[in-house]
Amino acid sequence: MLIQSAAFNGSRVILRQVSPESETIYDLILSVYSSSKGDWAKLASDVSVSKENLDHFLAYAAQFLGNLGNYKGFGDSKFIPRCPKDTIIALASGDEKAKALSEKCVDAIYEAKPGLMHLGFPEEGHMTNYYPDSPDISQSEIEEIDRFTGEKGLLPENTRIKKLKDGNFEILIASGITNPPPQQIDTKDHSWTLPNGRKVSLVFGDHQEELAKAAIHMKLAAKHAANDTEKAMLAEYAKSYSTGSLLAFKESQKLWVDNVGPAVETNIGFIETYRDPAGVRAEWEGLVAIVNKEQTRKFKRLVDAAPEALPKLPWGKNFEKDEFQPPDFTSLEVLSFPSSGIPVGINIPNYDDIRQTHGFKNVSLANILSAKAPSEPIPFIAPADLALYTANRDTAFEIQVGLHELLGHGSGKLLQETSPGNFNFDRASPPISPITNKPVETWYKPGETWSSVFGAVSSSYEECRAECVAMSLACDFDIAKIFGLDTTPRDGSDDAMDSPAGDVLYASYLSMARAGVASLEFFSPEAGKWGQAHMQARFSILKAFLGAGDGFCVLETTPNPNPSGAGAGFDDITIKLDKAKILTHGKKAVDAYLRKLHTYKSTADVVAGKKLYEEMTAPEPRGYWIEGVRPCVLRRKVARKVFVMGSTRLNEGKGKEEGDGEVELVEYEASVEGMIRSWAERGI
Incomplete structure (x- = not known):
């Protein structure tokens, strides 16, 4: 409570x-x-x-x-x-x-x-309240402040920026008190002067009343903790909410990782950066859930299989963590999750230094994943595929979420200069890029992080990489067996695609293709931008499917009988995906795309990475996607659930x-x- x-x-x-x-x-x-x-x-x-x-x-x-x-x-x-x-x-x-x-x-x-x-x-005339009362603050000013204060050790997740009338700036820090003790502040200084002469000052006490109450409740909860790790975790939460220290919050996240197998799982704070246009400030969210023990046993088997699965991904060992640290992977029944939207799975902490050296946790939110409205329509699936898709989509999605969170977000190594002159790879003999077949020439410099280098595109890019990992490893029938699927071919066939596990894999690829089509609801032609990180990612994977060749994936469109109507678009769209070519064409296309996504992320090659991702997520040709497909998607969209x-x-x-x-x-x-x-x- x-x-x-x-x-x-x-x-x-x-x-x-x-x-x-x-x-x-x-x-x-x-x-x-x-x-x-x-x-x-x-x-x-x-x-x-x-x-x-x-x-x-x-x-x-x-x-x-x-x-x-x-x-x-x-x-x-x-x-x-x-x-x-x-x-x-x-x-x-x-x-x-x-x-x-x-x-x-x-x-x-x-x-x-x-x-x-x-x-x-x-x-750009858009709405955000991460920069309150600052209509004339520019993107370049925001990026300059983030870069400068990042070098001073200030983490941005629980901050907002306000531009003052005199041209100076305040960084508003969420905290329950307005004057934290100096030893509990993350930076030595409270104000700085930017190279252009403008001042930046820290102001504590943003959301003061709410954070003060949250801190009190966490302190009281610590009295009822199940163990010493949990007690210390709750104390660090309280300290972070009270003082605004994100270093304290990072300590809570380490302890959260260490608190294996709790009966009640919780993670509360400034977590995801999807909605900040700069991609670095995080929205408050609060997961409180009960462990589903039966489902958790399946995910435990997936964790155990991870060391054998990771080498099957399309990059070499130099681009993978030196040692895989098995995370806690649980299936949860959500009790409450105050947020702007409840996901079906989570992989956190989002701090790469914790993930790389301390570990992470995966959770699958079972009662969110399984929630469906009665007689919910399923557009874009061919009538011949509808029965198979309906029968297998829940299992397919369960596997996809597990692979996405554990081996998607949980995989990969960032090549870093961890401190001046110190590297987490052999600088004298750098790894060979699987894209260029030459030694890598870029890496993360001291103080740089994945999000600070790739900026606003980082969230969607990483979701795309994780989705591609799931699509690639879903083709491994050893993983299907972990989830209790029968891989025995039917009717004397020797093709595993003719088995129940093959049906689930087919449903998984159909589901991704359908999500890619439906994603255009979340692209604004007027603003020329995507409004949702996951859907932007899924659109690019659909484009990879369509580019696989040999008729692997085709969108069959029906002309609109009234083409002169404003925004008429196509009358209908049907996904035709060749089940027999998933292992030969679909996986190959996904792996080729994934190899590039991963290598550019691993090596901090922001120029090549952004170029690739922008090309893959651009709805071009516009006449086809925006004027043809999108109006049909909007007519047939299904209302999103609220819980x-x-x-x-x-x-x-x-x-x-x-x-x-x-x-x-x-x-x-x-x-x-x-x-x-x-x-x-x-x-x-």
């Missing part, structure tokens, strides 16, 4: 990271709920709002709470209510607090300037001290009303 409270206390942090209006919209939704006392129909009747417009408002409110902001957590594009502005004004009219909140934010809710429909850099999370509460009178007594799980109906009620009753 205490850990869950710490996680949810960061919800307002997420809202503030999205847009200036998000926190006000959140308060408005909860105030309207409070004034209605949960009787939405009566409220609508009292203020003369139609049932249709009430339903539209409730749907908007549920989507807002599911994404913790008015921009999609998966896609980074703004969503606007289908009900008119007057509906929100009317629903808020019966309560003074709600009325004041609606007046403050209703115009922003409906603002639809093209640039503000997407998250991105302010100088109603339970709450925990202490039964009254059961304990004198907070944290003692019987804890009760409170669950809510899987509906828009249940979603709103769940957040209202948390009182965050």
Whole structure:
């Protein structure tokens, strides 16, 4: 309960990271709920709002709470209510607090300037609140500050940057106190002067109230820790939230890795950098989950097989870690996960120095992976493949997530000059690049990291590399056996592709191709940018499939019968993928792409890496992808799920001290009303 409270206390942090209006919209939704006392129909009747417009408002409110902001957590594009502005004004009219909140934010809710429909850099007219009240801050200024302060030892994940009217800058550090003790601050200095003469100052206390509460809850939780490692981990969390020290947070992550096989798994803080346009600042998230022991046993077998699987990847030993450190890999049932969107799997910590020398953990979120709406449509799959695909997609996805997290994100070595004159490879006889067949000429210099070198593209690039690892190793039938699949060919055949395991592999490749087609929903032609890292990656893998040749993968398109309509595009798209050519053509194409992705990452070859990735993720020719495929995708898109999370509460009178007594799980109906009620009753 205490850990869950710490996680949810960061919800307002997420809202503030999205847009200036998000926190006000959140308060408005909860105030309207409070004034209605949960009787939405009566409220609508009292203020003369139609049932249709009430339903539209409730749907908007549920989507807002599911994404913790008015921009999609998966896609980074703004969503606007289908009900008119007057509906929100009317629903808020019966309560003074709600009325004041609606007046403050209703115009922003409906603002639809093209640039503000997407998250991105302010100088491009896009929305971000990682740089609050700084409309004229430029991308080059952000990069200069990050580069300069990075050299001073300041980590960026829990920061925001504010440009002042005099041209100087403040770095806002998330912390529960505004004046941490000097020995608990990550840098020796509080301010610096940039080479151009402008000043950069540290300001502690961003999100002060929320971080202070999270720190208190972690301190209380430490009293109930299962072991000394867990107790130390929770203490480091509390220290980080209180002081803003990311060095303390890194210590918590090392201890988290060391805390093997806990019954309750948690990781809370500033974790993923997907939504910062600069790709370095992280969004708050808070995983609290219970271990699924049966599924975890399967993943344990995959971990055990990793040393034999890694050499099968398409690069030499010089580009792989010197020693594979077996991680803890668990299957979890999520209790709560306040964030802008819940993933199906996680591989963390994201700090490469910890991953390379200390290790990492993988988790698969079983109840998220298996969640499906009744009669959910499946566009773009051929009718002849639909039964096989439906029967095998869950197993295929389970294997894909496992390989993606463990051997995708968990593989690879960064060639580094770890300190001046010291290298983690033989500098006198450098490794031979599998791309050029010549000694490597680039590597990471002291203080450089993967994300600092590759910048905004790093998140999507790494997701693509991990997905390619999964697609490559899914072709290994020894791995299929780990997951209990039968690799025996049917009907006297000697081809393993004719086995149940072959069906799962086929479903896996179909699933990736379908995701690549559907990904175009997340590309904005107006902004010329992708809004979601994973979908950008999957589009590029689809292009690799299509480029495999010999008819391995083809998109069959049906012309639109009304081609003159605006944005008509194709009427339908069907994926035709040759099952018999997965091992000969599909895997070969994936391996060729993966070899380049991995080598460029390993050697810090940002020029070649960015060039490759930009070419592979460009939806060109535009007439085909943007004017033909994308309109069809938008017409046939399936609504993304939002998850109603339970709450925990202490039964009254059961304990004198907070944290003692019987804890009760409170669950809510899987509906828009249940979603709103769940957040209202948390009182965050």
